[in-house]
Amino acid sequence: MDSTLVLQNLLSPPVLFFGLGLLSVMLRSDLEIPSPLPKLFSLYLLLAIGLKGGLELQHSGLDRLVLLTIGAALAMALLVPITSFLLLRTRFDTYNAAALAAAYGSISAVTFITAETFLGSLAVPFDGFMVAALALMESPAIIIGLLLVRLTAPRGDNPELNWGSLLHEAFLNSSVLVLVGSLLIGVLSAAYSPAGMAKMSPFTDQLFYGALSFFLLDMGIVAGQRLRELRATGGFLIAFALLSPPVHAAVGLLVSLLLHLPQGDALLFMVLCASASYIAVPAAMRMTVPQANPSLYITSSLGLTFPFNIVVGIPLYMAAVQRLIPAA
Amino acid sequence: MDSTLVLQNLLSPPVLFFGLGLLSVMLRSDLEIPSPLPKLFSLYLLLAIGLKGGLELQHSGLDRLVLLTIGAALAMALLVPITSFLLLRTRFDTYNAAALAAAYGSISAVTFITAETFLGSLAVPFDGFMVAALALMESPAIIIGLLLVRLTAPRGDNPELNWGSLLHEAFLNSSVLVLVGSLLIGVLSAAYSPAGMAKMSPFTDQLFYGALSFFLLDMGIVAGQRLRELRATGGFLIAFALLSPPVHAAVGLLVSLLLHLPQGDALLFMVLCASASYIAVPAAMRMTVPQANPSLYITSSLGLTFPFNIVVGIPLYMAAVQRLIPAA
Amino acid sequence: MDSTLVLQNLLSPPVLFFGLGLLSVMLRSDLEIPSPLPKLFSLYLLLAIGLKGGLELQHSGLDRLVLLTIGAALAMALLVPITSFLLLRTRFDTYNAAALAAAYGSISAVTFITAETFLGSLAVPFDGFMVAALALMESPAIIIGLLLVRLTAPRGDNPELNWGSLLHEAFLNSSVLVLVGSLLIGVLSAAYSPAGMAKMSPFTDQLFYGALSFFLLDMGIVAGQRLRELRATGGFLIAFALLSPPVHAAVGLLVSLLLHLPQGDALLFMVLCASASYIAVPAAMRMTVPQANPSLYITSSLGLTFPFNIVVGIPLYMAAVQRLIPAA
Amino acid sequence: MNRLDLIVSERELERLCAALTNAGAPGYTVLRHVTGRGHGGTVSEGMEFSGVGANAHVIVFCEAAALGAIRDAVKPLLAYYGGVGFVSDAQLL
Amino acid sequence: MNRLDLIVSERELERLCAALTNAGAPGYTVLRHVTGRGHGGTVSEGMEFSGVGANAHVIVFCEAAALGAIRDAVKPLLAYYGGVGFVSDAQLL
């Protein structure tokens, strides 16, 4: 069963385009998706997923399961960075350990989207409120990361940082704003302007799969460029980048079982735990912990953890889900 | 009735995304739609609206009402800038008064498009020839603006300007060219290549609403940035930017009544009168009247008049239309 | 019959937008499709055509006709540059003759795509494997071009060139990689992920016509800018650029008759022979034969041969096909 | 040799390049989509979609002898439309 | 007069421009989407989609008298976040 899921995932257009991007870097082709086209696709994906999640959230409402799931997501967004920090601190200085911990405590929206698409191709349903969990898990790790630096770094090293700019960076960075904004717009429009939401559908639904494939072509290129810098990363971090996702996913599965989440939501919850941020967190760390080396946290999250999850992780987690959670 | 219309407009995806853009500037988020993506969307919208207008124009033909409406549109494109100039000249020098007058005499295609979308969501029909009126109202104000400078400015201040480059600027600037070109292509293709027009439809029709929403997100950001410069604008201009639209719309409504325009066309006619240009006119004024201060005419048209029309004006004008013109 | 085909082609949206682009340059409008938007559309078109070709190739399989056609395509990719070189060498030095020969021996994907669209509007079918022929004809001419320089240029003029970088340039340049990659992804996904291919369809099929029209607007601008440099080109090259396409198309028609290709495939084969590269080959020549003058090979292929084929060539070749090959 | 740095609005770029060519500049390099702050306030990329454009930075390397003609061609444009120009020393590599 | 060339990450651009304005710089010109190599390794456009951004190149022309204040405002930023700064001579055109 596992190998069928892996193959089905591996031979779907989005993952194949991701592979084409990786390949083009290995073959040193001059293929590039010039800036700012990747930004167009990443904004589009956030906007579309937010709108769709909002639409479904408006239909399902906020019941007990929703609140429990979101609470569990927030708990994971505290647990993962703290345990990761303790582990990473054995090998890295406090700045790099904290920045890496923040990346792994946060999430990767594209991994989440790819998992949604994978569920779609298996015709396994999932709930719109998972997008709310995604949105809420992005920010806390940024704050935890900086708190860890504050609590463990030698005094006098951190000029001019204040809570205002930190909270601003955590909750008002562009990817959080677009995701949360679109989610709320989805909720409001679904309630008051259903005709408007229907007219959005060709843009946000029908194009989604193609746009994701195109964007993953670029992500393959970027991940491939990062892989070239692997030497600088070191064996310990490589192992962490490849082993922590299944471990975090397993914890996520445990939580899903406790919460009695259905199959689709359980997979998405696992993917939230297993994925690492290469968008909001690096952008925030570059600013708030400039002492950390970006090539460590970007290379591990984008060059290793992301491809692992996209190619192997998602079908692997799904196999576990299918074994332990009965289909609806 | 008014409040329902206002609410329905306010809670539609395009207007909510406009609000999200405004909000992101107020919250000082780093959200940006990087250049040249806004250009992509603005070119797309002009092209799509031109094609659709051309298709409908080809079906309806040029009857007496069409010619009368277009004539009235041209008359408004002379009347509005001249009366605005006389009013503005009481507070501004001749250069700034003329540039502002030109902006308010011309039109905003995005406001027009938003009004069309609003009509669509109310299921109120409108005619394709209104796009021709839109296209024809863009240029005259540019010429009037420069004529006003010529007639009222002290001699010897205007080197090297000639009629050739002025007409060129007025009639061949890129937004007029794309709009008029697409309109003609729509007319020709609808007549000789109906299969071709049908194959354009997923691109120009189905994506339209989503692309408009995305573009309005950017317009919200740009308008928000302009609003920050409001201090430099002064109370008189703020009042002008917010009061002239309903006044011009009222004149437009009067003309619509005289011409017996149906509801949809009447709203679009009012919007043409009420809106101000922040595309073709500023680009032309920057070149032909460099003595005027761009932050005056861009801030008032883009930071005040545009949001006013999008958020409040369109449903307000529609309420008046519904009161005075019977539904078809 | 010919004139109907010409008119039907001329008045279709893609060709009219191409004309609008040309016109905007002639009228010296400031219309531009800013970089990197044209790259977005050209990547999209290659990706979409590759996927669609792969899907059909997977359905039809590789039979004898397919292999024969592909073999014939490769033979033309050798024949055309060698004969062109012999002719061009009478007027140009060895570098320029070789670079021009390489351009005319290779293909123009956009011309091919426009021909496919033309067949679509006539409801004439064609086979997916023609995309494989397109992909395979792009590279050989690059190698032939450099071999011609090597064999005929004075010794000692070519430092540091090696076969590795030449083959790399020929087979791994971005346009070949995207086209071949998408073709293979199409084949694989059609076999193993048919649901995935179906979800790609709104992106790759429905948007195709509109995206092609938008891109041809830009191509009209670029071709128009090239036409301005025509004086530097000289009468001989102008004649070559306009006369070689029908000659090469005639040879292509002969081969199609020998292979018993159906109407649609025959037109596409002729277009492959008749078109000249302004993407992969100029990019390669700029690097491998810097002694050649880019404005010669780009102006003739993009400013003359491309518009000729788009506007006149395709319907002309189709008229010949209809005369000599019975409809299926 | 001299190096000239000219920063003008993109709207005047075509005019400036024509003036440079007519004044005998041996070449020039143009960087578009440039932003900044000057006497005319802040220029951002926000209005680029509208055709108003941002700034362009034009660099010219020329012999000292050519400087006079170029200055005479450029200064009126800067004075009328706005923009700034600076000169420094440079040599061929 | 002097010409300053400052190259920093786009993430610090807003902060740098504010510092320049506060230090009395008469104006500045910004080129974004700049790449390069320095002590901090190679910077490419690859991560721009993520908000990490590439570099920005900021040019300031100012009187020699203003240089001191600008240097004092800029140096701490370069020291804390990375980036480089160079000065050369220039004159008004």
Add this chain to the structure above:
Amino acid sequence: MNRLDLIVSERELERLCAALTNAGAPGYTVLRHVTGRGHGGTVSEGMEFSGVGANAHVIVFCEAAALGAIRDAVKPLLAYYGGVGFVSDAQLL
């Protein structure tokens, strides 16, 4: 210190950066999508979609002692492929 300004076609950029690194340049800054006019005619952004590309402007700040090696590495590339290079004086901020 010295400042180098190199303007080449984007096609040769990778080669040029490798040459700079090998010749011991302490860093460099790259501005892409640059247009201009030189002996090879006008270069615009029009052909960028095709992979032919526009120009790139590469700036290097280096000690005078490093200049010789960099010049030796760069000049053959400029001579073979086209492009220009200029040097001027600069100091660390």
